[in-house]
Amino acid sequence: MLDNLNIQLGAEVANGHLNNAYKVQFPFSIEDRQYFYGQSQSTYGWFIQEILPGGKMGEKTAEGVFNNAYDVQFPFSIDGRHFFYGQNQSTNYWFIQELLPGGLMGEETANGFMNNAYGVQFPFSIDGRHFFYGQNQSTNYWFIQELLPGGLMGEETANGFMNNAYGVQFPFSINECHYIYAQNQSTNYWFIQELLPGGLMGEETSNGYLDSAYGVQFLYPTKLFGHQYFYGQDQSSKRWFVRELLEEGKMGEEVMQGHWDNAYSVQFSFEIGDISYFFAQNQSTNYWFIQELLSSTEYTIKNLPRLNLPSLAANQRPSDNFKSSYPVGWLPYLADWKRYVKEGGPIFKYHDPESIEGVGVLLPMVNGKLYGNQLKRQITEELKLYAQSEGHYSWVLVPGGKILYKWNSQLALDSRDYTRHSDLNAGLPVTCAGEFYLTRKTSFIFLNTLYIEINDSSGHYKPDGNVCFRYVLDQFAELGIKLDNVIVKTRDA
Numbered sequence: 001m002l003d004n005l006n007i008q009l010g011a012e013v014a015n016g017h018l019n020n021a022y023k024v025q026f027p028f029s030i031e032d033r034q035y036f037y038g039q040s041q042s043t044y045g046w047f048i049q050e051i052l053p054g055g056k057m058g059e060k061t062a063e064g065v066f067n068n069a070y071d072v073q074f075p076f077s078i079d080g081r082h083f084f085y086g087q088n089q090s091t092n093y094w095f096i097q098e099l100l101p102g103g104l105m106g107e108e109t110a111n112g113f114m115n116n117a118y119g120v121q122f123p124f125s126i127d128g129r130h131f132f133y134g135q136n137q138s139t140n141y142w143f144i145q146e147l148l149p150g151g152l153m154g155e156e157t158a159n160g161f162m163n164n165a166y167g168v169q170f171p172f173s174i175n176e177c178h179y180i181y182a183q184n185q186s187t188n189y190w191f192i193q194e195l196l197p198g199g200l201m202g203e204e205t206s207n208g209y210l211d212s213a214y215g216v217q218f219l220y221p222t223k224l225f226g227h228q229y230f231y232g233q234d235q236s237s238k239r240w241f242v243r244e245l246l247e248e249g250k251m252g253e254e255v256m257q258g259h260w261d262n263a264y265s266v267q268f269s270f271e272i273g274d275i276s277y278f279f280a281q282n283q284s285t286n287y288w289f290i291q292e293l294l295s296s297t298e299y300t301i302k303n304l305p306r307l308n309l310p311s312l313a314a315n316q317r318p319s320d321n322f323k324s325s326y327p328v329g330w331l332p333y334l335a336d337w338k339r340y341v342k343e344g345g346p347i348f349k350y351h352d353p354e355s356i357e358g359v360g361v362l363l364p365m366v367n368g369k370l371y372g373n374q375l376k377r378q379i380t381e382e383l384k385l386y387a388q389s390e391g392h393y394s395w396v397l398v399p400g401g402k403i404l405y406k407w408n409s410q411l412a413l414d415s416r417d418y419t420r421h422s423d424l425n426a427g428l429p430v431t432c433a434g435e436f437y438l439t440r441k442t443s444f445i446f447l448n449t450l451y452i453e454i455n456d457s458s459g460h461y462k463p464d465g466n467v468c469f470r471y472v473l474d475q476f477a478e479l480g481i482k483l484d485n486v487i488v489k490t491r492d493a
Contacts, residue, residue: 009242009256010292013055013277020045021283027051027270028075028099030082034272035061035103036279037084041069048103051270055277055290061103068093075099076123076147078130083109083151085132089117096151109151116141123147124171124195126178131157131199133180137165144199157199164189168217171195172245174228179205179249181230185213192249205249212237216264218278220293221271229255231278235263262287269293275379292379325468327429328422332460336422353404353424362395362403365480368450370438372405385438392435395454396424396461397472399431422460432468433458452476453487465490 022038029035039046044066050058070086077083087094092114098106118134125131135142140162146154166182173179178195188209194202214232220242233240238260244252264280271277276293328336353359353375360372360381370383383393384407391409398404404424412418421433434456454472456465465488473483 009258012289012291014057015287015289016057017286018281018288019286021286022047022281023266023283024070024073024086025266025268025279025281026073026075026084027268027279028082028084029270030099030103031101033101033103034270036268036270037073037075037099039066039070039073039086041071044069048099048105050103051272051277051279051290053272055272055275055292057290062105064105070095072119072121072134074121074123074132076130076132078147078151079149081149081151085121085123085147087114087118087121089119092117096147096153098151110153112153118143119165120167120169122170124178126195126199127197129197129199133169133171133195135162135166135169137167140165144195144201146199158201160201168214168232170217170219170230172219172228172230174245174247174249177247177249179245181217181245183210183214183217185215188213190251192245192251194249206251208251212239214241216267218267218269221269221276231267231269233260233264233267235265238263325429325431326433326461326463328427328460329462332420332422333427336420336427336460351423351426353426356406356419356423359404359406359419359424362405362479365450370450370452370481375404383438388437392437394419394421394424394458395434395436396421396430396458397432397468397475398425399429401475403472403475405436420460421458430461430463432456432463432465432472433461434463434465451485451487452481453489455489456491 020040020043023041025036025038027034027036034051035048036051037046037048045063046066047060047063049060052058068088071089073084073086075082075084082099083096084099085094085096093111094114095108095111097108100106116136116139119137121132121134123130123132130147131144132147133142133144141159142162143156143159145156148154164184167185169180169182171178171180179192180195181190181192183190189207190210191204191207193204196202212234215235217230217232220229220231228245229242230245231240231242240258240260241254242256243254246252262282265283267278267280269276269278277290278293279288279290281288355376357376358374359376360374363371363373363380371380372383373380389410391407391413393405393407395403395405406419406424408418434454436452436454439451439453456463456469469488473486476486477483
């Protein structure tokens with residue numbers, strides 16, 4: 001059902017100019033707050049700045065000046081502590097320093113000298129152990145070395161020589177298998193090779209040639225509907241692409257491409273609140289921007305017919321499949337009116353559900369996960385699992401055949417500050433309504449399976465689940481939800 005994905009870049013959410021060009025920049029997250037770090041290679045000045053929800057730029061949290069420029073730097077985390085590593089490419093000196101909550105700089109934890117300068121380095125983790133890889137761009141020598149708790153340097157676990165220097169390299173994982181991707185910037189040749197437990201190098205899994213050298217490439221921070229993508233930009237032509245990476249370390253198809261107005265030699269991806277973004281800075285003008293990376297498919301809300309209320313109301317006529325059976329009762333309607341007047345509304349009308357934070361439309365299940373698109377923010381989310389004591393998802397099946405939902409926490413329910421069923425369809429009649437819960441159970445073959453428990457509990461619509469649940473189950477089947485995993489409960493049960 002999701003074979004043909006329509007991956008899209010989202011809207012630009014912020015832009016501006018930094019006071020310098022920062023050749024080295026990377027993102028990191030501590031205690032659910034997102035930051036990024038940068039160092040100028042000419043002044044040696046560094047900074048840490050917060051990135052806020054929505055991809056907006058926050059305040060600087062720390063700044064200073066190092067004694068040297070560190071051409072290669074990357075962050076890593078071990079046992080809940082956060083660090084970053086840097087190496088000077090002239091002296092081969094390296095250091096590890098701690099990053100602290102609040103976006104502050106901690107103490108240096110280790111330092112020393114490498115035998116060579118390694119122009120490409122990155123960290124990766126396998127089976128709870130942490131390593132980093134580096135390649136010298138002159139000799140083609142590569143190594144893998146362990147990173148230890150406390151921000152200390154461990155032993156080298158593997159080394160060797162590549163046939164070429166690869167100016168762009170990064171790690172990725174699919175189905176618990178780990179790989180390295182690399183591209184040579186002179187020949188455009190690329191390869192994918194497996195990374196093994198113990199910090200060892202495995203076999204090459206695929207190779208080929210891209211149409212150009214892409215001096216900046218990065219992995220999407222999360223999988224989109226179970227698919228892994230990476231992005232690249234050619235610094236000469238300014239062309240960019242998004243391409244899929246497949247199971248078993250194979251290269252997938254290009255799914256999107258375009259051209260930026262400028263070349264951005266520093267670009268990185270990050271995630272805030274399940275929304276993916278990327279940051280880019282031009283090293284000549286110091287201009288930067290942040291743009292959203294959408295988890296868009298043919299089911300994404302941007303590609304679905306818009307659920308605007310005029311068109312929805314015009315299509316509320318009963319049909320054989322989704323009969324419009326349940327209007328809002330008079331007493332709940334009066335309660336809604338009283339609530340609206342209390343909030344200061346001059347003329348009573350229901351809110352457009354697209355204006356209500358957290359209201360979404362269910363999307364198909366993929367790889368055992370249930371997805372939805374939030375109408376207001378127009379972003380795709382994986383529906384989270386909560387204990388029944390924490391609240392429930394309120395839902396309505398509208399005559400057009402879509403299931404609208406909203407998570408209501410127990411705190412919101414207890415305080416009466418929650419979204420009513422009538423709000424989900426702007427007070428219009430529904431085909432069915434109720435609550436649902438998501439749980440995971442372990443089957444006899446030790447697979448975690450998602451179960452959905454639904455009921456017809458709605459004081460506003462008072463539907464009869466014995467009558468209308470068949471329409472809901474039909475829609476669940478359309479969304480790829482196994483009906484054997486749906487637990488149905490009615491009020492009269």
